[in-house]
Amino acid sequence: MTLHATAPAPAVEPAAAAPAVRFNAVHKSFGTLEVLKGISFAVGRGEVVCLIGRSGSGKSTALRCINGLERITTGSIDVCGHVVSPDGRADLHAVRKRVGIVFQSYNLFPHLTVEQNITLAPRRVKKTAPAEARAIAADVLAKVGLSDKRDSYPEQLSGGQQQRVAIARALAMQPEVMLFDEVTSALDPELTGEVLKVMEDLARGGMTMVLVTHEMAFASRVADKIIFMHQGRVHEAGPRDMLSRPETPELRQFVGTGL
Amino acid sequence: MNYQFDFSFLWDPDNSYWRDILHGTWLTVELTLLAIVLGFTLGAACAIGSTSRMPALRRAIAVYVEVIRNTPLLVQTFWLFFGLASIGFKFSAFTAAVIALTVNIAAYTSEIIRSGIESVRKGQIEAAESLGLSRMQLLFDVVLPPAIERVLPSLSGQFVLMMLATSIMAQISTEELMAAASRIQSETFRGFEIYIVVAVVYLALTVALRFAFALLAWAAFPRRRRLGTPV
Numbered sequence: 001m002t003l004h005a006t007a008p009a010p011a012v013e014p015a016a017a018a019p020a021v022r023f024n025a026v027h028k029s030f031g032t033l034e035v036l037k038g039i040s041f042a043v044g045r046g047e048v049v050c051l052i053g054r055s056g057s058g059k060s061t062a063l064r065c066i067n068g069l070e071r072i073t074t075g076s077i078d079v080c081g082h083v084v085s086p087d088g089r090a091d092l093h094a095v096r097k098r099v100g101i102v103f104q105s106y107n108l109f110p111h112l113t114v115e116q117n118i119t120l121a122p123r124r125v126k127k128t129a130p131a132e133a134r135a136i137a138a139d140v141l142a143k144v145g146l147s148d149k150r151d152s153y154p155e156q157l158s159g160g161q162q163q164r165v166a167i168a169r170a171l172a173m174q175p176e177v178m179l180f181d182e183v184t185s186a187l188d189p190e191l192t193g194e195v196l197k198v199m200e201d202l203a204r205g206g207m208t209m210v211l212v213t214h215e216m217a218f219a220s221r222v223a224d225k226i227i228f229m230h231q232g233r234v235h236e237a238g239p240r241d242m243l244s245r246p247e248t249p250e251l252r253q254f255v256g257t258g259l
Numbered sequence: 260m261n262y263q264f265d266f267s268f269l270w271d272p273d274n275s276y277w278r279d280i281l282h283g284t285w286l287t288v289e290l291t292l293l294a295i296v297l298g299f300t301l302g303a304a305c306a307i308g309s310t311s312r313m314p315a316l317r318r319a320i321a322v323y324v325e326v327i328r329n330t331p332l333l334v335q336t337f338w339l340f341f342g343l344a345s346i347g348f349k350f351s352a353f354t355a356a357v358i359a360l361t362v363n364i365a366a367y368t369s370e371i372i373r374s375g376i377e378s379v380r381k382g383q384i385e386a387a388e389s390l391g392l393s394r395m396q397l398l399f400d401v402v403l404p405p406a407i408e409r410v411l412p413s414l415s416g417q418f419v420l421m422m423l424a425t426s427i428m429a430q431i432s433t434e435e436l437m438a439a440a441s442r443i444q445s446e447t448f449r450g451f452e453i454y455i456v457v458a459v460v461y462l463a464l465t466v467a468l469r470f471a472f473a474l475l476a477w478a479a480f481p482r483r484r485r486l487g488t489p490v
Contacts, residue, residue, distance in 0.1 A: 067389055096391040107386035110490050111405045111482050120400060121390035153482050166386075173390060 019078070020045045020177050020208040021066055026075035028061055035061045037232035038075065043177070043225075048209045050219040053229035054254065059212045062229065063179050066210065067099045068092045080176045097125065100170030101179040104186055106162040108154040114141070114165050115150045118172045125173070133172075140168040144198050160191030164198055171202075178202065180211040216243060216255065228254065268447045269456070276443045283439030284460055286353075290435060291422040291468070294360035298421070299414075301361060302368025307398060309373050320369065327366035333427050335359055340431045356428040356435075364421045371413045375406030405490045408480050415472035419465050426461075436460060 019042035028036035035058045043049045051059040064070040066077055068084055077084040080098045082091040108117050118140060119133035128136065141147045144164035154162055163183055170178060180199065184192040196218050203209055203222050213219055219226055220243050228236040228251045236242070236251045246252040269277045309320045327335065336359040340350065350358065379402050387401040407414075429438035440457040444450045477484055 069385055069389065093391060096389055099389075101386075101389045103382055103386065105380075105382050107380070107382035109383060109386075109401055109405075111408065111480070113482075121387075121392060124393075124396045124400065125391040153486060155486070155488065169386075169390070 018045075018081070019043055020047070020080055021210060022078040023062070024076045024078070026062070026065060026077060027073045028058075028065060028070060029073045035232055036065070036072075039229070039232070039234050041227055041234055041237060043208060043210055045176075045208055046206045047224040048203045048211070048222055049225045049227060050223040051210065051212045051227050051229060052214070052216070052219060052254070053235075057229040058232045059227075059229045060181055063101075063181050063210060063212050066177075066179060067096050067101055069101075097173065098176045099179060100173055100175035100177070101181065102163065102166050102170055102183045104182040106154070106159070106166045106186075108162055108166055108169070110154050112153075113150070114146070114152050114154070114157075117154070117165060118169045121169070121173050136172050137168075140171045141165075143171065143201070144168045145194075158191060159187050160194045163187065163191075163195045167195075167198055167202075177208045177210065180209065180213065182212050182214065184213070184215060219243065230254075262451070264452060265449065266452050266456070268443070268449050268452075271447075274446070276447070279439045279443060280436065280456065280460065283434060283436035284464070286433065286435040287422070287425050287437075287464065290353075290356055290360060290425045290428065290433070291418075291464075293357050294364055294421060294425075295418050297357070297361040298364035298368055301365035303372050303403075305365060305369035306372035306376060309369065310376060324366045324369055327363055328370070332359065332363050332424055333430060335363060336427060336431060352428070352431050352433040355431055356425070356433045360421060360425065360428070363424075364417065367417050367421075368414065371410045371417060372406060374413075375410035376402055378409055379406055404480075408476070408483065408490045411472065411476055415469060418472070419468055422464060422468055423461060 021043040023040050023042070025038045025040055026036055027034065027038055037058075039058075039062060041049075051062060053059045061070055065072050065084065066079060072084065072086050074086055076086075079095045082094045082098070084091065084095055108114075109120070112120065115134065115137045118137040119128075119130070122128040122133045122136055123130065137150070138147065141150060144167055146161060146164055146168065149157060149161060149165070154165070157165065166183075167178075183199075184195050187195060192215070196215065199209070199211075200218075200222055211219075211223075220240050223240045226238060226240060226242050227234055228242075228246075228248075230236075230250050236246065236248050243251075243255050246255055268274075269280070305320045305324065308316050309324075311317060336355065339359050339362075340352065340355040343350070383401060384397060387397045392400065425435055426437035428435055429441060432438065436457055440453050444453050447453070480490075482490060
């Protein structure tokens with residue numbers, strides 16, 4: 001009885017408690033170059049997890065494996081109840097409908113207006129009616145503070161605005177998880193600030209987020225968990241104050257040079 | 260040199276050669292439009308096929324494109340019209356001309372559109388894939404529109420060259436503009452005048468075709484209409 005009182009483990013784990021993303025011993029090689037050497041970690045629902053590390057440490061590759069932009073070599077990744085496996089592309093479509101991604105280079109479609117960029121996927125993939133898709137676009141544009149740019153083309157926007165549109169475009173698919181791949185690396189400090197603010201709002205709103213970032217201050221403020229990757233492995237992981245008291249020499253050196 | 264220009268044969272009441280020229284012009288226009296529509300379709304299909312994951316398909320398209328682009332249109336046309344006839348496949352001159360021009364222009368179109376497709380940044384394709392778009396949706400919504408917008412000047416230039424090359428079809432007795440002119444020449448011996456007339460007609464057709472393409476671009480690419488910048 002006392003055991004139960006101290007450790008009230010639920011008999012059946014509710015579905016909501018299952019992690020949104022879980023890496024299970026994931027390996028990834030490009031030819032003979034092994035970029036991920038068996039990484040395992042979990043991202044809980046509503047959690048913000050930051051992947052940090054040097055260039056070439058495998059963090060971007062790890063992120064891109066989640067929605068199948070890179071195909072893993074061995075292991076598996078559970079994503080919102082679906083499985084990303086080395087061979088199976090069967091679940092990929094289901095995964096991509098639940099996972100949004102934002103890239104360093106924005107990757108907006110240049111021939112489409114902001115609104116068309118946002119409504120394309122809901123209309124084509126979810127078969128949302130045009131009027132409803134436009135309503136969704138208005139909603140997500142308001143979230144990123146760009147309601148007045150609905151009819152602009154990407155080239156008419158600043159980098160920060162383009163990146164916020166890219167975030168809005170991903171949000172329009174109502175994803176359960178959002179991935180951010182160095183989304184502020186191409187921006188000057190002022191524009192970086194406006195993009196980070198949008199991301200922080202998202203995090204406060206309970207969005208599950210996985211970020212590859214060099215914004216250590218942002219990671220220390222917003223992340224629920226920080227994962228330091230080094231040479232294709234999870235080298236050190238911990239809560240957001242981990243950066244102020246690094247345990248391994250590699251992280252100490254990384255933070256020392258990174259700040 | 261004391262040449263007396265004489266265009267009066269055009270209105271010769273017994274022969275009314277201007278009707279022949281008009282008729283020939285119309286046939287040239289028909290050939291051109293048919294070959295553009297069919298050739299663009301086939302060429303775009305080949306360009307798409309050359310990005311496919313099937314190596315056999317890619318190779319087959321590459322062979323087709325290289326064979327066509329490295330042999331004369333006249334040889335291709337003769338092979339189609341006389342060559343195939345000699346083993347039992349007979350076409351009318353008009354049909355043979357349409358097929359020859361289509362097969363020829365499609366090879367060039369394929370290469371031009373392929374270069375446009377390759378100009379689309381990989382990141383945009385990844386973005387579209389990540390949003391869950393199927394391969395076909397990705398192609399028609401994300402890749403082809405900017406690809407074709409970018410190569411439209413090359414495409415229209417190629418189509419103008421092909422329109423001028425329809426004159427080669429006179430060699431298999433398609434009664435287009437050039438054939439009409441040659442016949443009139445042989446009946447009137449007014450070569451100097453008739454070929455000036457024909458050149459002027461081709462020039463007018465070229466201007467019209469270029470104008471049509473400009474109009475098409477204006478209608479098809481709203482971004483360019485508004486911003487006026489290359490995509």
